[in-house]
Amino acid sequence: MSVPKIMDQGKWTPWMYLSPALIIMFIFIVFPMGNTMYLSLRNRDSSGWASSVCVEGQTCWGVFENYRYALTSELDTSSPGATWRSFWFSSFGNNLKWIAFMVSGAIVVGLIVAVLTDRVRYESAAKSIIFLPMAISFVGAGVIWKFVYNFNAGGAQIGLLNAILARFGFDPVAFLQTIPINTYAIIAVGVWMWAGFCMTILSAALKGVPTDIIEAARVDGASEWTIFWRVMIPMIRQTLTVVATTMVIIVLKLFDLVFVMTGGNFRTDVIANRMYAEMYINQHSGRGTAVAVVLILLTIPFIILNVKRFREEEALR
Amino acid sequence: MNKQKIRNAIRSLPTHIVIILICLIWIVPTLGLFVTSIRPVQDANTTGWWTVFSERPGAAEYDQFCAECHGPSGDALANANLADPEIVGSFRRSIQLAATFNREYDGSIHLAEPARPDDQQLADILSHLQRISGLQSRPRFTIDNYIDALVGYRGTTSYRLDCEAGTQAVDLTCDFMTDLGNSRGMGRALLNTLIVTIPSTLLPIIFAAFAAYAFAWQEFKGRMWLFALLIGLQIIPLQMTLVPISRLYAEMGLNGTFLGVWLFHTGFGLPYAIYLMRNFIGSLPRELFESAYLDGASHWTAFYRLVLPLSIPAIASLGIFQFLWIWNDLLVALVFLGGNKPVLTYQINGLVQSLGGGWQLLTAAAFISMLIPLFVFFGFQRYFVRGLLAGSVKG
Numbered sequence: 001m002s003v004p005k006i007m008d009q010g011k012w013t014p015w016m017y018l019s020p021a022l023i024i025m026f027i028f029i030v031f032p033m034g035n036t037m038y039l040s041l042r043n044r045d046s047s048g049w050a051s052s053v054c055v056e057g058q059t060c061w062g063v064f065e066n067y068r069y070a071l072t073s074e075l076d077t078s079s080p081g082a083t084w085r086s087f088w089f090s091s092f093g094n095n096l097k098w099i100a101f102m103v104s105g106a107i108v109v110g111l112i113v114a115v116l117t118d119r120v121r122y123e124s125a126a127k128s129i130i131f132l133p134m135a136i137s138f139v140g141a142g143v144i145w146k147f148v149y150n151f152n153a154g155g156a157q158i159g160l161l162n163a164i165l166a167r168f169g170f171d172p173v174a175f176l177q178t179i180p181i182n183t184y185a186i187i188a189v190g191v192w193m194w195a196g197f198c199m200t201i202l203s204a205a206l207k208g209v210p211t212d213i214i215e216a217a218r219v220d221g222a223s224e225w226t227i228f229w230r231v232m233i234p235m236i237r238q239t240l241t242v243v244a245t246t247m248v249i250i251v252l253k254l255f256d257l258v259f260v261m262t263g264g265n266f267r268t269d270v271i272a273n274r275m276y277a278e279m280y281i282n283q284h285s286g287r288g289t290a291v292a293v294v295l296i297l298l299t300i301p302f303i304i305l306n307v308k309r310f311r312e313e314e315a316l317r
Numbered sequence: 318m319n320k321q322k323i324r325n326a327i328r329s330l331p332t333h334i335v336i337i338l339i340c341l342i343w344i345v346p347t348l349g350l351f352v353t354s355i356r357p358v359q360d361a362n363t364t365g366w367w368t369v370f371s372e373r374p375g376a377a378e379y380d381q382f383c384a385e386c387h388g389p390s391g392d393a394l395a396n397a398n399l400a401d402p403e404i405v406g407s408f409r410r411s412i413q414l415a416a417t418f419n420r421e422y423d424g425s426i427h428l429a430e431p432a433r434p435d436d437q438q439l440a441d442i443l444s445h446l447q448r449i450s451g452l453q454s455r456p457r458f459t460i461d462n463y464i465d466a467l468v469g470y471r472g473t474t475s476y477r478l479d480c481e482a483g484t485q486a487v488d489l490t491c492d493f494m495t496d497l498g499n500s501r502g503m504g505r506a507l508l509n510t511l512i513v514t515i516p517s518t519l520l521p522i523i524f525a526a527f528a529a530y531a532f533a534w535q536e537f538k539g540r541m542w543l544f545a546l547l548i549g550l551q552i553i554p555l556q557m558t559l560v561p562i563s564r565l566y567a568e569m570g571l572n573g574t575f576l577g578v579w580l581f582h583t584g585f586g587l588p589y590a591i592y593l594m595r596n597f598i599g600s601l602p603r604e605l606f607e608s609a610y611l612d613g614a615s616h617w618t619a620f621y622r623l624v625l626p627l628s629i630p631a632i633a634s635l636g637i638f639q640f641l642w643i644w645n646d647l648l649v650a651l652v653f654l655g656g657n658k659p660v661l662t663y664q665i666n667g668l669v670q671s672l673g674g675g676w677q678l679l680t681a682a683a684f685i686s687m688l689i690p691l692f693v694f695f696g697f698q699r700y701f702v703r704g705l706l707a708g709s710v711k712g
Contacts, residue, residue, distance in 0.1 A: 013616055014537035021528035021587050028584025029550055032558030032565075039560060113339060116332050128698065129340045132347070135694035136687055137645030139662040143669060143683040144346045147353065147676060158365045158676070160349055192343065197705065204706050253554045256647045256662075260669055275556045280652065285560050292556045303549040310548045314541070 033296070040066050040289040050286055066290035074269075091269040094183055095252065098270060101184065103247040105191035107240070110198025114206055115228065127203070131196035138193070142260030145189045149175035176262050183268050186261050193257075194250065198243050205239035206232060242309070245302050252298055271295050354462055354680035357455045358475065361462075361677035369457060375445025378438045382428070391449050397422075405450040411439040462681035468493070469502030470678075503664055503685050510644060510660040510686075516579045518639045521586035522594075522632055528587075529594030530620050534606055544595070550588040558585075559652055566653065573657035581649055586639050593707055597631035598624055634704030637697050641690055661686040 041063045043050050054060035061068040074090035076082045087093050113130050117123040133141060150159030151174040157163040162172040175185045209232055217227050233240075255272040262268045264277060271291060279288025352366040364374065380389070383399070391399030398404060408414045418428040434442060447453040461475040470476040472486060480491035489496050497504035531537070532544055562581060563572065571577035601624070609619050647662040654660060659667075665686060668679050694701065 011537075014531045014535040017527040017531035017535065017616075017620075018537075021524040021591060024524065024580070024584045025547075025550065025587050028562065028581060029553055029558060029588070032561035033553065035561035036557055109339065112335065116336050119329065119332055120336060126336050126340050128695075129344050131698075131702075132691075132694070133343070134701075135641060135690040136347075137647070137662055137690070139645070139647050139665050139669075140683045140687050143665060143679055144350045146669065147349060147680065148346045150676075156364060158362065160345070160365065160367070163365050163367070192346075195343075200702055200705050249552055253556070255556070259647070260666055263670070272554070272556055275559075276648070276651075279560055285564075289560050292554070292560070295554050296557050299552050299554060303552045306552060307545050307548050310545060 036289045036292055039285055040293045042286050044284045044286055046285055066286040067294070069287050070290040070294055089179070089267040091264075091271045091274045094268060095270050097183055098187055098190070098251045098254065099248055102187045102190040102194070102251050103244055105187070106194040106198045106247060107202075107243060109191060109195040110200075110243075111202050113195070113199045114203035115232070118203070118206065127196075127199065130199055133193045134196045136193070138254075138256030139260050141189055141193050142257055145185075145192070146176070146261055149185055151175065151177070176268075177266050179267050182262060182266050186257055186268060189257060189261070190251070190254065194247065198247070201239060201243050202236065205236040209235045245305055249299060249302050252295060271298075350680045351684055353676055354684045355458045355460065356677060357457075357459050357461070358473075358675060358677045359455070360457075361680070362675050373445070373448070375441035375443070375448070378434055378442045379445045382432065382434050382438070382442065391446065399446055400450050402450045402452045405446045405452050408443060408446075411436070411443045414443055415439055462677045463685065464493075466678055466681040466685060467502050467504040467507075468496040469499040469505075471501070500659065501664075503661065503682050506659050506661045506664045507685065509654075509658050510662075512575055513578050513582075513650070513654070513660055514640060514643045516575075517582035517586070517643045518636055520579060520583040521590045521639060522635055524583065525587055525590035525594050525635070526625065526628065526632070527620070528591045529598050530616075530624050532591065532595040533599035533601075534619070534624075535616065547588050547591055551592060555585060555648065559648075563652060573654060575654075575658065578649060578653050581653060582639075582643050582646075586642070590635055590639065593635050593704065594628065594631055596707060597628055601627055630700065630703065631707075633697065633700040634707065637693060637701050638704050640693060644690055 039046055041050050042048065043052050049063050050065040051060070051062040053065060054062065059068065071092075074086060074092075076086040109130075113126065117126045120126070136144070147158075148160045149162075150157070151162055151172055152158065153172075153174075157166050157172055161175065165172055173181070176182050213235075214227055214231060217231050222230070253272055254270065255276060258264055258268055258270050258273045259276070264270070264273045269277075272295065275288055275291040275295065278284050278291055282288075349366045352369055353361050356366065356369060360369075360373075379391075383391075387393050387397065387399050392401075415433075418426070418433055420427050444453075459475075461477055464470075465476045468476055468489060470479070470486075470489065472479050472484075476485070476489070476496075479485040480489070485491055488499060488501065496502065499505060532540065566572040566577050571580075605623065606619060609623060614622070645662065647666060650660045650663050651666075654663070656663070656667075661682075665679070665682050668682055
């Protein structure tokens with residue numbers, strides 16, 4: 001998009017408009033990024049290089065020692081089976097679960113609601129209800145669901161889910177302490193919070209699908225199921241990708257929910273939570289920043305994807 | 318015609334069932350939070366919130382074991398009047414009640430072996446007796462939890478009762494307005510959250526409006542390149558910058574100050590804010606600007622007189638996003654403010670970790686923190702959705 005020539009009012013004017021924002025972003029995003037990378041190569045309080053803690057005879061990655069810690073400290077390498085198991089319950093394995101189940105869960109629920117509410121008269125009311133958790137903080141949602149998952153060893157169950165289990169004659173479950181269901185229990189809260197986001201965007205995309213195409217398919221005798229899979233889904237594929245990538249980024253950064261619900265205990269740790277623990281609980285700035293750098297490395301593909309998408313959109317303007 | 322209608326209704330029935338089921342799953346947990354927050358402390362922590370309208374425990378057991386002799390309201394026997402608070406008050410624990418079973422009254426054992434209640438039933442009966450004797454009359458609903466949460470009460474009864482009895486904790490004065498400022502309370506935290514949120518919402522919008530105008534309607538070298546960089550910056554995780562900024566703040570004395578948090582939120586809000594505003598401002602009609610410039614308007618006039626008034630919808634969307642994002646943030650508040658100037662999320666997290674106050678306090682505190690976001694959400698849902706659809710979302 002070009003600018004009308006007549007609006008050109010000097011070389012420096014644009015920078016006057018830009019500089020406040022650019023300076024603040026430089027101080028708070030660009031400079032700290034570089035600094036974090038540097039700190040991740042240093043020792044606990046940045047008084048020397050990370051390699052200074054290396055001990056003769058033990059595995060050490062030199063200046064990348066903090067990365068060795070960040071990547072392998074949670075692994076039990078005594079046997080291949082143990083390695084796999086410990087990986088699956090490490091912060092990285094948990095983040096994989098989060099990506100796999102929260103992203104797909106939120107998209108599936110969002111899509112179901114978007115498709116179904118399109119056919120009923122109380123569409124906006126139903127959508128408001130699904131969308132509502134977006135306004136609630138992770139902390140608030142954590143409290144709400146901790147209460148739902150509440151477990152009483154002996155005595156009446158005041159947690160809704162355990163009361164339902166008890167009503168049907170099952171033993172109560174300590175949802176947030178029992179491995180491996182605890183991580184999935186927290187992921188379910190994530191789905192609860194973000195399905196509304198997926199629903200809103202997917203619903204708008206679905207409404208953009210031309211009705212005559214759907215009508216034509218109906219006239220040709222296609223079932224609603226076929227129309228959904230063969231017409232609607234392909235037409236909104238682009239939007240689905242955008243929603244999925246956005247969700248992955250949100251999941252990677254997710255910190256509060258795990259922090260509030262289990263504090264990362266009982267093997268529910270995720271990368272973002274571990275970074276906080278290393279930095280502010282163990283007071284190790286080298287390790288904390290190394291975890292942060294790993295986190296950003298994981299988001300780089302999505303940064304590239306986003307910039308690419310922007311370029312394509314700009315080319316279309 | 319009518320048959321057709323019925324057939325349609327039956328065919329759409331599964332749709333309705335699925336929607337209503339999902340909506341129920343989505344709303345019930347929040348409902349449970351709210352109901353618990355208005356229940357008295359004993360009820361909230363011993364019975365499920367869904368039992369709020371059902372009979373309280375003890376009544377059925379009383380009818381089963383005691384009503385035959387003592388009468389339905391407990392006052393049938395003159396020498397053992399269970400409606401007398403003094404008599405009931407002498408049984409502090411249900412075990413003391415059990416001790417009376419073996420005693421003989423009028424030549425026969427009080428309550429012979431097979432007809433005795435078990436421990437749980439006995440405890441329920443005692444609480445029923447305490448209710449009918451008026452020893453403990455508590456309503457089904459109360460706002461005490463909200464008062465307790467606001468003033469930071471941590472005792473076993475309630476702020477109101479403790480103050481009436483004069484047994485309040487040392488950090489409470491029992492003057493409600495003074496106690497609202499108690500640093501452990503949600504009242505103070507609410508104020509702190511407002512102080513954090515309002516400038517942190519306004520500052521990025523102002524800076525973003527300027528920058529977005531430049532990106533949309535001014536020509537400069539590296540415009541596209543810089544904007545692409547901005548898109549990348551949107552994704553950078555906050556965690557990435559915490560450590561260096563903490564160190565920087567420690568040197569500048571900004572740790573634990575509102576100014577530090579305002580600036581941090583501004584920095585992190587800007588990439589998305591600029592992106593959203595630029596897309597909106599860039600979509601304003603080009604003729605508008607051309608005619609303004611032909612009339613001799615400078616960039617400043619165009620920005621101030623044209624762009625700002627016309628971008629109110631975009632500013633509203635952005636404002637709501639930024640507002641909710643900062644209001645609900647825990648991480649930044651935890652790192653830069655901590656217990657120094659506790660905000661709502663920080664206090665709730667503290668309550669969760671200690672669970673000191675019990676569920677009635679925790680749920681009331683959580684609801685206090687949700688009140689304003691829910692109000693903003695329902696009031697401005699239109700703008701919120703528009704903002705969501707206008708681009709990717711920041712997280």
